[in-house]
Amino acid sequence: MKRPLFRNALxxxxxxxxxxxxxxxxxxxxxDYSPAPRVFAGPEGLKVLEVIDGDTLYLxxxxxxxxxxxxxxxxSESEKxxxxxxxxxxxxxxxxxxxKKAKDFTEDLVKGGRVRVEYDSQHRDRYGRVLAYVxxxxxxxxxxxxxxxxxxxxxxxxxxxxxxRVLLQYGYGLYYRKMDYVYRKEFQTLEEEARSSxxxxxxxxxxxxxxxxxxx
Numbered sequence: 001m002k003r004p005l006f007r008n009a010l011x012x013x014x015x016x017x018x019x020x021x022x023x024x025x026x027x028x029x030x031x032d033y034s035p036a037p038r039v040f041a042g043p044e045g046l047k048v049l050e051v052i053d054g055d056t057l058y059l060x061x062x063x064x065x066x067x068x069x070x071x072x073x074x075x076s077e078s079e080k081x082x083x084x085x086x087x088x089x090x091x092x093x094x095x096x097x098x099x100k101k102a103k104d105f106t107e108d109l110v111k112g113g114r115v116r117v118e119y120d121s122q123h124r125d126r127y128g129r130v131l132a133y134v135x136x137x138x139x140x141x142x143x144x145x146x147x148x149x150x151x152x153x154x155x156x157x158x159x160x161x162x163x164x165r166v167l168l169q170y171g172y173g174l175y176y177r178k179m180d181y182v183y184r185k186e187f188q189t190l191e192e193e194a195r196s197s198x199x200x201x202x203x204x205x206x207x208x209x210x211x212x213x214x215x216x
Contacts, residue, residue, distance in 0.1 A: 054102030171200025
C-alpha cells in the first residue's frame with residue numbers, strides 16, 4: 001500500500017517542479033513585453049539624455065521611449081527606411097533629410113531638458129521600447145520662436161506641451177495608423193490640418209521631398 005502512495009507523491013512533486021520551470025521560462029521570454037515601469041518623475045521630471053530621432057527619445061530610467069501615435073521619417077539604416085524607399089520611390093538621402101529635420105525639431109524642444117510621461121493601454125512595442133505620451137514645459141515665447149509663431153517676447157510664462165501633439169500639429173510627422181490609442185482621432189485631425197496648411201515637412205520646397213511622398 002505504501003508504494004502507490006509514494007508513486008503518487010513523486011508524480012505530484014515532478015508536476016510542481018515542471019510548472020515552476022515553465023513559469024520561470026515564460027517570464028524570461030516575456031521580459032521585453034512587460035508593462036513599462038510607472039516611474040514617478042517628481043517635480044523635475046525625467047532627463048532627456050538623447051534624441052534618437054524625431055519620435056524616439058532616450059530618457060533617464062526608462063531608456064528608449066517611442067512616442068505614441070506619431071511616426072517621423074527615418075534618419076538611419078533600418079527595415080522601415082528600406083520599406084519607405086520601396087513604397088515612395090524616394091532616395092535614401094531624401095528620406096533621411098526629412099528625418100533629420102524632424103529630429104532637429106524634437107531636439108530644439110526637449111534635448112537636455114526634463115519631461116514627464118503618460119502611458120496608454122499598450123506599454124511597450126515589439127522591440128521592447130516604452131510607448132508614451134511625453135510632456136515638456138517651456139516658456140511660451142521660446143516655444144513660439146521654435147515653431148515660428150509670433151508671441152510677446154517678454155512673456156516668460158511657462159506652459160506644458162505634449163511632444164506627440166506638437167510634432168503632428170506643426171507638420172513634422174504622420175499620425176500612426178497601425179494601432180489604437182486614446183488620441184488617435186485627434187492626431188488624425190492634426191495631421192490633416194498640418195497637411196492642408198503645408199506646415200513643416202508638408203511644405204514642398206524647390207521640388208524636394210515632403211511628407212506627402214511617404215507611404216501613409
